Amino acid sequence: xxxxxxxxxxxxxxxxxxxxxxxxxxxxxxxxxxxxxxxxxxxxxxxxxxxxxxxxxxxxxxxxxxxxxxxxxxxxxxxxxxxxxxxxxxxxxxxxxxxxxxxxxxxxxxxxxxxxxxxxxxx
Numbered sequence: 001x002x003x004x005x006x007x008x009x010x011x012x013x014x015x016x017x018x019x020x021x022x023x024x025x026x027x028x029x030x031x032x033x034x035x036x037x038x039x040x041x042x043x044x045x046x047x048x049x050x051x052x053x054x055x056x057x058x059x060x061x062x063x064x065x066x067x068x069x070x071x072x073x074x075x076x077x078x079x080x081x082x083x084x085x086x087x088x089x090x091x092x093x094x095x096x097x098x099x100x101x102x103x104x105x106x107x108x109x110x111x112x113x114x115x116x117x118x119x120x121x122x123x
Contacts, residue, residue, distance in 0.1 A: 002026045002112045004096045009117035017084045020117055022096030024077040034072060034079040035059070035105035038092035038119075048094065050102035051079060059102045063089070086121045093118050 008020035022034065035050030049070040050059045058070055069082045083090065094117050097110025104110065 002098075004098065004112055004114035006094070006096050006114045006117040009094065009119050011120040011122065012086055014087055014121055014123050016086050016121070017082070018086065018119060019080060019082050020094055020119070021078055021080045022114055024098060024112075032098045032100055032111070033102045033105055034096065034098050035070065035102065035110075036079075036081050036094050036096055037105070037108060037110075038090075038094045039116075040089075040092040043092075045095075045108060046092075047106045047108065049081060050099075050105040052102060057102065059106055083119070086119075088121050088123045090119060091121050 003025050004022055006022045012018050033050055033052050036048040037045050038048050039045045047061045048064055051070045051072045055072040067085045072079045096114040098112050099105045099110045
């Protein structure tokens, strides 16, 4: 059974930084993309970032472009999201997911999902 386990997250003041990670385990090893979506209270789920299996290509949501960096060592089962210059609007539960393509992650069509990790940014 495929499991995604997120780590990191927490609380920080505006302008600060956090790093969250996600590790995939179980199931048949596939060449999959990994990424993050987030959901703030009362808001729709929003695409954050995705990275290819090789780690060579990335996609970012407009609201995080230039502030967040997604990374992954070639073929590794762990993906990290470095979040810099955090703003109160970044407060949300961040969910890790995997899919065959980055675009599927952007569309919210991940195959498997983690339980989520809370990120809170205070002003």
